[in-house]
Amino acid sequence: MTTNTSSLHPYWPRHxxxxxxxxxxxxxxxxxxxFFSVSGVLVxxxxxxxxxxxxxxxxxxxxLSLCWFAVCGFIHMVIEGWFSLYHEDLLGDQAFLxxxxxxxxxxxxxxxxxxxxxxxxxxxxxxxxxxxxxWVVIHRDGFxxxxxxxxxxxxxxxxxxxxxxLVLRGILVLDSVKQLAHAQSVLDAKDTKAKSK
Numbered sequence: 001m002t003t004n005t006s007s008l009h010p011y012w013p014r015h016x017x018x019x020x021x022x023x024x025x026x027x028x029x030x031x032x033x034x035f036f037s038v039s040g041v042l043v044x045x046x047x048x049x050x051x052x053x054x055x056x057x058x059x060x061x062x063x064l065s066l067c068w069f070a071v072c073g074f075i076h077m078v079i080e081g082w083f084s085l086y087h088e089d090l091l092g093d094q095a096f097l098x099x100x101x102x103x104x105x106x107x108x109x110x111x112x113x114x115x116x117x118x119x120x121x122x123x124x125x126x127x128x129x130x131x132x133x134x135w136v137v138i139h140r141d142g143f144x145x146x147x148x149x150x151x152x153x154x155x156x157x158x159x160x161x162x163x164x165x166l167v168l169r170g171i172l173v174l175d176s177v178k179q180l181a182h183a184q185s186v187l188d189a190k191d192t193k194a195k196s197k
Contacts, residue, residue, distance in 0.1 A: 011109045018112065020092040024099040031103050034096070035079075039071050046070040046137065069133040076130030084123035087114045 009021045024031070050063045058066070082097040083090075090098045090105075090112060105112035 010106050011112055018091055022092045022094065024102055025094055026099050028103055031100050035100060042070050042074055043067045066137050069136045073130050073133035073137065076125045076133060080122045081126035081130065083111065084119060084126045087119055
């Protein structure tokens with residue numbers, strides 16, 4: 001990361017040197033409106049198809065979850081896939097998805113810097129989570145037993161027993177934080193006494 005005295009870009013920290021940066025030629029409202037419009041069309045299409053094409057009628061929450069997975073598949077495969085392929089060219093590129101990433105990078109500059117972890121993370125989500133999200137939408141395997149069966153299976157076996165794991169782990173984490181904070185305060189008190197002598 002090199003620095004520059006005059007920042008001609010909107011990214012933080014302001015002293016980043018981004019030599020081949022080209023500002024977006026599309027306004028922010030256009031980028032966001034296009035993204036949310038495509039996502040909305042995808043949600044509407046998935047909603048309609050999940051209502052008419054299912055062998056068993058799906059409830060509202062099941063259909064909404066399918067819509068969510070469809071949007072996740074789109075975001076992971078198309079948008080994050082673009083980043084993982086073209087991250088080195090984003091700064092100077094004016095393709096729509098590059099401009100979308102330059103806009104998003106205003107909130108997280110790692111995306112504009114081709115940060116190694118960010119590239120790996122986005123490549124994994126593009127190659128794995130995207131196709132898995134679409135697979136859930138197409139096959140709906142996770143929903144074949146969802147609305148059938150006895151209340152005991154869902155509320156006791158699934159919600160209550162899994163909830164115990166969450167609650168107990170949460171209590172243990174809080175206890176660990178309390179113990180660490182106490183140990184740190186004891187250490188800080190000893191350090192303060194040693195400095196005052």
